[in-house]
Amino acid sequence: QVQPxxxxxxxxxxxxxxxxxxxxxxxxxxxxxxxxxxxxxxKERELVAIITGGGTFSYxxxxxxxxxxxxxxxxxxxxxxxxxxxxxxxxxxxxSLRYIKDEYWGxxxxxxxxx
Numbered sequence: 001q002v003q004p005x006x007x008x009x010x011x012x013x014x015x016x017x018x019x020x021x022x023x024x025x026x027x028x029x030x031x032x033x034x035x036x037x038x039x040x041x042x043k044e045r046e047l048v049a050i051i052t053g054g055g056t057f058s059y060x061x062x063x064x065x066x067x068x069x070x071x072x073x074x075x076x077x078x079x080x081x082x083x084x085x086x087x088x089x090x091x092x093x094x095x096s097l098r099y100i101k102d103e104y105w106g107x108x109x110x111x112x113x114x115x
Contacts, residue, residue: 002026002104004095009109012085016113020080022095022106028073033098036069036080038091039108045094049080053098062088085113 004024032053039045049059049069071078092108
């Protein structure tokens with residue numbers, strides 16, 4: 001069963017950094033789309049960052065210049081480096097990947113940024 005697992009969430013002060021990781025027991029050379037979403041109570045799940053099947057990197061306007069998505073196929077993992085964190089970045093962060101033809105979601109990791 002393909003179950004991505006996030007790690008790296010936590011509590012950080014505004015201006016601080018966190019690095020989220022997402023690992024999955026699949027051959028990452030067959031993974032096409034990698035993405036990070038976040039969810040805040042009362043709002044729809046928001047796409048934060050994505051690596052498309054064509055290798056394009058894209059970010060939500062609210063995180064451009066602060067967040068960086070990357071992948072390490074040898075470690076079957078991808079990451080979200082989050083710098084200059086703001087209280088409005090608080091939420092549950094989910095990773096998602098497309099393996100062959102199906103999409104798989106992690107269970108989420110909480111990120112809380114205090115002011």
